[in-house]
Amino acid sequence: MSLAVIGAIDHFVLTVRSVEATCDFYRRVLGMRRLDEPNRPTALLFGTQKINLHEVGRTFEPKAKTPTPGSGDFCLVAAVPLAEVLASLEANGVSIEVGPVERTGARGTMMSVYFRDPDDNLIEVSEYPLD
Numbered sequence: 176m177s178l179a180v181i182g183a184i185d186h187f188v189l190t191v192r193s194v195e196a197t198c199d200f201y202r203r204v205l206g207m208r209r210l211d212e213p214n215r216p217t218a219l220l221f222g223t224q225k226i227n228l229h230e231v232g233r234t235f236e237p238k239a240k241t242p243t244p245g246s247g248d249f250c251l252v253a254a255v256p257l258a259e260v261l262a263s264l265e266a267n268g269v270s271i272e273v274g275p276v277e278r279t280g281a282r283g284t285m286m287s288v289y290f291r292d293p294d295d296n297l298i299e300v301s302e303y304p305l306d
Contacts, residue, residue: 186225189296190242194230196293204267247296257286257302264290
């Protein structure tokens with residue numbers, strides 16, 4: 176057995192067409208908080224993690240070799256029941272692509288719903304069963 180050297184995800188970066196549109200979407204639909212700091216990328220805060228945003232033509236170094244809007248595909252774990260996530264999606268006119276469906280995540284079986292953000296990144300929001 177090898178030693179795990181990574182304990183958690185701190186942040187990841189999305190390249191977006193519009194920081195304003197992206198921040199508005201994630202704030203309204205998922206309740207994330209926007210953070211703007213001088214000479215740093217705008218960030219979306221949630222839990223103890225964040226998403227840094229690089230706007231096309233205004234990226235920060237270092238960065239991915241070929242940053243492209245809409246190439247993200249990631250899963251977030253809900254802090255509220257999935258029913259509340261579904262209600263927020265509906266209230267904000269966000270189309271559900273798949274779900275709720277059962278999936279297997281890092282901690283085991285979970286229920287997931289899939290939808291897209293303004294750049295067409297695929298977002299999965301999941302709920303693990305209560306222990």
